[in-house]
Structures are given as C-alpha cells and as structure tokens.
Amino acid sequence: MRVKNLGRVLIISAAALVAAGAAAIGEECIDKTAAQHANDYPTVTRADYIYGCMLANGQTRDVLEKCSCSIDVIATALPFKEYEEAETVMSVRQRGGESVAFLYAPAMQEKIKNLKRAQVEGEIRCF
Structure with a gap:
C-alpha cells in the first residue's frame, strides 16, 4: 500500500x-x-522621433531624456511594422487630394489611432 x-x-x-x-x-x-x-525599431527611426520631439518641446537635456523615454514606451506598445505603417499613412495624407482618399478608410484610421494611443502613453509616462 x-x-x-x-x-x-x-x-x-x-x-x-x-x-x-x-x-x-x-x-x-x-x-x-x-x-x-x-528593440525592433531601427536607430534612425528612434533618432528621427527624438529629433522631432525635441523640436516641438525644446532642446534641453531634460527634453532629450523625456523624448527618448517616449519612443521607448511607443516601441513597447506598438510593433515597428505598425508604427511604420501609421507614420507612412499620416505622411502621405498630408499631400491631400483624391489620390489619398483611400487613406481615410476605417482600417487606416485605426492604424493612426493605435499610434496616437501609444504616443499619449509615452507622454503620460515620460513628460
């Protein structure tokens, strides 16, 4: 037993x-x-984001740290492929006209919303 x-x-x-x-x-x-x-974001993409962020918020060491923190938060929230797609859609939409009308479709709007949510999360955590 x-x-x-x-x-x-x-x-x-x-x-x-x-x-x-x-x-x-x-x-x-x-x-x-x-x-x-x-870590799937290329260095040039991170640098470009930080550069634009610093132009918008000031060019101090404190802002550099906050902007780099912000892109790190975005990178954890959004895969690079989705980030790149949303950035491309936003960039091309600035041209305007009929040729970019498809970029206002709900699927494209959702990509932009996801990026903006990630950016807001970065601002909340870092600024």
Whole structure:
C-alpha cells in the first residue's frame, strides 16, 4: 500500500515540476517577445522621433531624456511594422487630394489611432 502511495506522490511531484518548468519557459518567451518588440525599431527611426520631439518641446537635456523615454514606451506598445505603417499613412495624407482618399478608410484610421494611443502613453509616462 505504501509503495502505491509513494508512486502517486512521485507522479504528482513530477507533474508539478513539469508544469512549473513550462510556466517559467512561457514567461521567458513572453519577456523575450516584449524585449524584441521594444528593440525592433531601427536607430534612425528612434533618432528621427527624438529629433522631432525635441523640436516641438525644446532642446534641453531634460527634453532629450523625456523624448527618448517616449519612443521607448511607443516601441513597447506598438510593433515597428505598425508604427511604420501609421507614420507612412499620416505622411502621405498630408499631400491631400483624391489620390489619398483611400487613406481615410476605417482600417487606416485605426492604424493612426493605435499610434496616437501609444504616443499619449509615452507622454503620460515620460513628460
């Protein structure tokens, strides 16, 4: 009887260890994905954002730190591909005219809204 109980205890313990290991691996994958997400922005894109931010907010060391913090927050909230698409849509829409009418479609509007939400989050956290 004791051998049966010991076997059950060992099986349950092994299952718990496997589950804990799987959870730890899952958390590690999530952390790596978030880190990759935040680091997939090219340096020139980050620099361009910071440059524009500093032109709008002042050219001091304090503003430099706040602007770089802001792009870091945006990078964690929005994958680079989505950031790039929204920036492109906003840039092309400035031309105006009939040729850019499709850029006012709901799907394009949503891309811009997502970028603006990320920018607001950056301003709230950093400024």
